[in-house]
Amino acid sequence: AQKVTQAQTEISVVEKEDVTLDCVYETRDTTYYLFWYKQPPSGELVFLIRRNSFDEQNEISGRYSWNFQKSTSSFNFTITASQVVDSAVYFCALTFYNQGGKLIFGQGTELSVKP
């Protein structure tokens, strides 16, 4: 089975708190790509990061960081010092080599950052 699970449906934090969004995936393929997207209230999906299965290096981009662990099939996303503008729905997604680029999405995590 090929599946993405985001177990946290909703998370609420106070501004400046750190928050981690979990993503667990299932696949037997050895070549795959993982993504995180942000969906603000306007609805358009905003690309955050892409990671291929051969690159387990963690990545940091400003207040955002990602922890990719193949041993646990997880690709978690951490926001440091959250801000109100981070409030959105965040999706983790998976695609495979030679599968036409079709994305398999998790259910999404709605993050609410309160002032």
Next chain:
Amino acid sequence: DGGITQSPKYLFRKEGQNVTLSCEQNLNHDAMYWYRQDPGQGLRLIYYSQIVNDFQKGDIAEGYSVSREKKESFPLTVTSAQKNPTAFYLCASFGSSYNEQFFGPGTRLTVL
């Protein structure tokens, strides 16, 4: 600026009517996709096309149809056979290098 445009932003349909959602891209991408999003849920693939004049069904193609006559355009028709069409529809395109999919702003369809 390159990107994806979708129209209309909001669409209202009476039961029994077919409606067509527009998706246009000027990114010169070969592959295009239609996803459906229901409240509180992730996106599900309806149809996709990797090349002009060719397309494949996704996970929830029943009640929908598409065409791909031009590289830039991938319209989606929601037919009367789709029993529960009220949803948010997102179009996306994909370059050849497995980089990110670019998404349009979406069309919110409501059946009256």
